[in-house]
Amino acid sequence: MHLSFKERSLDILRLGPVVLPVHALLALLGLGAANAVAAWYRRCRGIDPGPALWRMTLVGFVAGRLFFVLRHHDLFADSPWSALNIRDGGFVPWAGWLAALATGALLARNSAPLRRSLLAATLAGGAVWLGATLLNQALAPAREPIPAIAVQRLDGATVALDSFKGRPLVINLWATWCGPCRREMPALMAAQRTHPQVTFVFVNQGESAQAVREFLSGHQLDIANVFVDPARQAGTATRSLGYPTTLFYDAAGTLRLRHVGELSQASAREKIAGLDGPP
Structure with missing residues (x-):
């Protein structure tokens, strides 16, 4: 290697x-x-x-x-x-x-x-x-910004990821076949509800909107800001080598933390708190 x-x-x-x-x-x-x-x-x-x-x-x-x-x-x-x-x-x-x-x-x-x-x-x-x-x-690369790429809503509408700049942002890169991704989804759904000051964005890597809709429905997950990225642009742009990868950006759009692997609601809270301090 x-x-x-x-x-x-x-x-x-x-x-x-x-x-x-x-x-x-x-x-x-x-x-x-x-x-x-x-x-x-x-x-x-x-x-x-x-x-x-x-x-x-x-x-x-x-x-x-x-x-x-x-x-x-x-x-x-x-x-x-x-x-x-x-x-x-x-x-x-x-x-x-x-x-x-x-x-x-x-x-x-x-x-x-x-x-x-x-x-x-x-x-x-x-x-x-x-x-x-x-x-x-x-x-480490200094002040990595939110990647300027477009992802798709489940209804087909296109959204630029960097349009979420302006408040703390958590981007979760995941896939339906990924065991740790499935396990952490309920915790991240709870974190999204308990941290309204933070925007959570879930970017599925490499799958169709239909597959994602079926997954969310089958697991009774009510999550906002779910997108699909069939070409895995987000993973490439952020050099994310595995799933799940969760990226934590401050309000200025600068990457502050990266977590590879499963998150709990507690570890998500801990990392969100780190977005308030100086870079």
């Missing part, structure tokens, strides 16, 4: 048939660096910080998810089991980091060699993750 330097700075990466969010890939790189340092200590110094490092990772992962769920407890109250569906990417990173560091301090409190090796592994992983994240942000 070949990627240009600019393409590496995107929010998604295709590895053969697999599409990965870049933030997840960067986290895996950091974790890999930490474990490489742990392996070196085990091999060269006879000290194994690996088990403690994995406990830190597990606790940090759970804590980051738990804080996210508590932050949006009203949305999880009716379906608490949905809190286990981590495919929405809902985590609070600072809570995860604090919990992981506290766990490491507790596990190594009685062993100076373990403290040193665990600190070295943690710093290596954190440095790789932070450095790669900052580099990716520095290389």
Whole structure:
């Protein structure tokens, strides 16, 4: 696989048939660096910080998810089991980091060699993750606008996507055959109703208006602003490599966030809140 330097700075990466969010890939790189340092200590110094490092990772992962769920407890109250569906990417990173560091301090409190090796592994992983994240942000294309392309309403009328500029905009690229797209539709329908200050636009990729109408009717989905894009122009213009991809634009029409994969109502709320801050 070949990627240009600019393409590496995107929010998604295709590895053969697999599409990965870049933030997840960067986290895996950091974790890999930490474990490489742990392996070196085990091999060269006879000290194994690996088990403690994995406990830190597990606790940090759970804590980051738990804080996210508590932050949006009203949305999880009716379906608490949905809190286990981590495919929405809902985590609070600072809570995860604090919990992981506290766990490491507790596990190594009685062993100076373990403290040193665990600190070295943690710093290596954190440095790789932070450095790669900052580099990716520095290389990212600046101020991507809403694509100036035309899509079709289900009645055949043509609408320019950039005509929605002027208020926060969420563009969801989806297909009826896409499992995660189908699963997230009820959550996005609810988000559309609870965030009237935001325009939600659903652009089906590559299918007919008839197929989309049958899908919406069959699943009893009452969603506004549903369009079809038979030539997949929107996916090409936004360099979206997989579905569902949800794009979050501020009122000035600038792309602020990109989410690849399934969204929950909670993760949609979190990302919409990010549109209010400075770019």
